Amino acid sequence: MDLLCVLSSLLISYLIFKIWKRIDSKRDQNCYILDYQCHKPSDDRMVSTQFSGEIILRNKHMRLNEYKFLLKAIVSSGIGEQTYAPRLFFEGREECPTQQDALSEMEEFYIDTIKKLLERNKLSPSDIDVLVVNVAMLNSTPSLSARIINHYKMREDIKVFNLTAMGCSASVISVDIVKNIFKTYKNKLALVVTSESLSQNWYNGNNRSMILANCLFRSGGCAVLLTNKRCLSGRAMFKLKCLVRTHHGAREDSYNACVQKEDELGRVGIHLDKTLPKAATRAFVDNLKVITPKILPVTELFRFVLSLLLKKLRGNPSKGSTAVAQAAPKAGINFKTGIDHFCIHTGGKAVIDAIGYSLDLSEYDLEPARMTLHRFGNTSASSLWYVLGYMEAKKRLRRGDRVFMISFGAGFKCNSCVWEVVRDLNVGESLGNVWNHCIDQYPPKSIVNPFLEKYGWIREEDDHDTFKIREEAM
C-alpha cells in the first residue's frame, strides 16, 4: 500500500515536472532581433540625378523616347541625391562587368557590416550557429555564405543556407527559416545577411520594360543578429510576433509580372510588366487577409465585420474613386489599432503611395519609407531594415510598440511580419545606425527632385532627327 502511494506520488511529481518543462521550453522558441547593422557605402559611391543622367546617356542603344521615359522615371521616383551605386558605374564599365566586380561589391558590404555588428555586441564569429544569406541576383561558386564563413572563420558545424532569386521579399523569408530553426533548437544565435548585387545586372539594351530596372535599384545591405537565447532576451531589440507568406506563383499574370529574360537581341534584363501593380495589390490583399486576424485586436475585427455587413445591407458601391483607389482598394479597417509603425518596402513612390492609401495611413506613418527611398533608394531586400533604422533614429520606437513589415518579391510574393519592440530604443545606444549622421535633416522641407527643372525640357523635345541631347545635358 505504502509502496503504491510512494510510486504514485513519484509519478505525479514527474508528470508535473515534464509538463512544466514543456511550457518552459516554449519561452525558448521566441525569435528576437538582438541587433542589426545596415550598410552605408563610402561617399565616393554617391550617385546624384545628374550622374544618373550621365550613366543613362552612355547607353548608345537608346532613342529619344527611352531617354524621356527614363529621365522622367528618375526625376519622379522619389529617389534623392545621395543614393549609392556599385564602383564599376563610376569607372564607366557598367556594360562589361566582371565577376570580380560583383564579388568585391559584396565583400565591401559584408566585411563592413558584420564586423561592426559583432564588435558592438562583443560576439565572435565562432558564436554564430546559423547563417542565412540572401542576395537575389548573384550566384557564385562557392556561395556567398561560404565566402562569409571563410572570411570570418566560422565553426564547422554551422547551419548555413544560401537563398537566391527570391526578390525583394527575401529578408522575410530568411527570418522565416531562422524562426523555424529556433523552434527546434535551443540557445542558438543566427545571422541573416541580406543585400542585392547590382554590378552584373545592368541592362544595356533598349526594351522599355527592362530599362526601368536599371534606374530604380541602389546599393545597400544589412546584417541582422537573431537569437532565441533566454539570457540575451533582455538585450534584444525586437521580438517576432507573427510572419505570413503569400505566394501567387500559381497565377500566370502574377508569375509573369517580373521576369528575368533575354530581349530580342539576347541581352539579359529584368522585364517589369505593366500588370505588376495589380499583381502586387492582389498578393497584398491576400496576405492581409491572413495576417490581419493575427495582429489586430478583436474589437477592431468585430467592428470591421459589422461595417461590412452594414455595407452589404445598404448595397452601397464606392463612388468617385481615384486612379490610386482603383489600383489599391481601401481596406476599410483601422490598422493603427494593432500596429504602431509601418515598415514598407521602398519599391518606389507608387508602391508607398498605394499601400498608404489602402491601409489609410497618414504622412507621419509613411515618412520613414519615403525618407528611406529618398536617402538610400530601393535597396531591394534590405530596404526594410533601413526604414526600421529611420524609426529608431527618430526615437519613435517605445517598448511594446508593434512594427509591421511589408515586402514584395518576384514570383509574385507578398511577405509580411510583425515585430514587438522589447525595450525603449534611444539613439544614444545605436552607434551603428546609418541615419545617425543626417537624421536631423529629415524630413526635408521638400523632396521634389532638384533636376525637375533641368530635365523638364525633355518633355517638350519631340523631334527625333534634331535630337542632340548630349550637348544640352552635359
Place this chain on the structure above:
Amino acid sequence: MPREQMPEFSSSVKLKYVKLGFQYLVDHFLSLLLIPIMAIIAIELLRMGPEEILNVWKSLHFDLVYLLCSCFFVIFISSVYFISKPRTVYLVDYCCYKPPVSCRVPFATFMEHSRLILNDKPKSVEFQMRILERSGLGEETCLPPAIHYIPPTPTMDEARSEAQMVIFTAMDDLFKKTDLMPKDIDILIVNCSLFSPTPSLSAMVINKYKLRSNIKSFNLSGMGCSAGLISVDLARDLLQVHPNSNAIIVSTEIITPNYYKGNERAMLLPNCLFRMGSAAILMSNHRSDRWRAKYKLSHLVRTHRGADDKSYYCVYEQEDKDGNIGINLSKDLMAIAGEALKANITTIGPLVLPASEQLLFLLSLIGRKIFNPKWKPYIPDFKLAFEHFCIHAGGRAVIDELQKNLQLSGEHVEASRMTLHRFGNTSSSSLWYELSYIESKGRMRRGDRVWQIAFGSGFKCNSAVWKCNRTIKTPKDGPWSDCIDRYPVFIPEVVKL
C-alpha cells in the same frame, strides 16, 4: 586517413571470433543483463506455487479507484511521451529524371564536338580525351539539347527549358507514383547550384503546378553537389515545426549556362564530368505515411570547412584570362575531401556506430594518450553500422578515395560507380540515382540502414542516415528499369578512345 596495422596474429580466425563475441556482448549488454534477472523471478514464481501467488495478489487491495487512477496515469504518461517525441520524418518516395535517348553523349560525340569547338587548341582536346578515358563515365550519359549545338547556345531561354524539362518530368512522375495532389504540398525546396533566374525555380514550379498561396518555398543555390542534403536538413527542421505536412524537394543542376568555353585545363574538367539529371523527393511527417513511406530519416550531419583557406579555394568559380567563366578544381581536391569526411565522421560516428566499435575506439584513444602515442588510431568499421552506402558520384577519384578510407568492398561502392557510369556526375541528384540502383537490384530490405555522403564547394561534407521502412520490391519504372540487368559492368582503368 592512417591505416590500421594490426600485428600478424590478428589475421588468425580465432581473434576474429573473439572480436565477434566482444561485439555481441557490448551491443546487447542491457538485454543480456535482463536475462539473469528474469530467470531469478521465474524461479521464485515457480518456487512459490499458485496459492501463494494468489495470496500476494489479494493483499494488494485493488480498489476501483486505484485501478482507474493507475490506468489514467499510464495513458497520460504514454500520451505525453508520444507528443514530446521529435516527429519522425519520412521519405515517402522519390523519382529521378531519365533523360531521353536523343540527349545521349557517347564518347565519340563528345570528342567530335570537342574537336570542332576547340579546333585551334589540340592540347585541350587531348586533355579532354585523357580525362574522358579515365573518368569512369559510360556511353549513355546525357547533356541538355543546347549543349549539342556547335557551338553550344547557352541562352537563358534554353537554360529555362532545360530546367522545365528535368524538373517537371521528375515531379510528374512523383505525383503519379505517390497519388499526391499539388494542392497538398506545404513546403517546397528547390536547389540548383549554378542557375538561378528571377523569378526563382521554386516560383517556376509553383506556377506550373498551381500550388497553394500559403506554401513555404525556398530556393537554395550556390551550395554545390551537397545541396540535396542541405535541402533535406531544411525540410526536416520545417517538418519538426509544422505538423501533418508534406515537403517536396527538387534537387537538380542545370548544365546549359555553365558550359566552359575557354581552354584552361583545370576548368575543362567539369565539362567532361557533369551531366544532366534531377530528382524530386517527397518527405512528410504524417503518421499515416508510416506504412507507405520508404525510409525514415535517422540522422543528418553537416560539416563546413570554409574556415580553412585551402578547403575554401578548392572548388572556385572564376574567369580565365580570356574572360570565360568556369569552375576551377584544385589538385588537392581528394585530400581536402578526405579531411572533410574525417570531420564529418567524428560527429556522425557516435550517433550510428554500435557500442562495441565506440568502446574500441575509446580504448584505442585512451591507449594512445596514456600508454603509447605510437599506437595507430583505430578506424571504426562503418560496415557494421550500415548496410548500404551512397557516395556522391563526383568522379572516379572521389569514389576510390572514399572506398580506401572507409575500407569498403567493391559491392558497397557499386551503386556509386554504376551511377557515375550510367548517368555521369549529376551533382546533387546523384545520391538519389544511387539509391534507386540499390532498390532496383532488390537489395533494400526493411531495417537496412543507408548512409548518403555528399561533398560540395565551400568545402562541405554532408551526410544523411536513412532507415528502410519496408522491404522495397524491384521497381518496374524508374531510371534503371531498362538497363539494370546489364549492371554491374566492369569499368576498366582506362577506356582507349
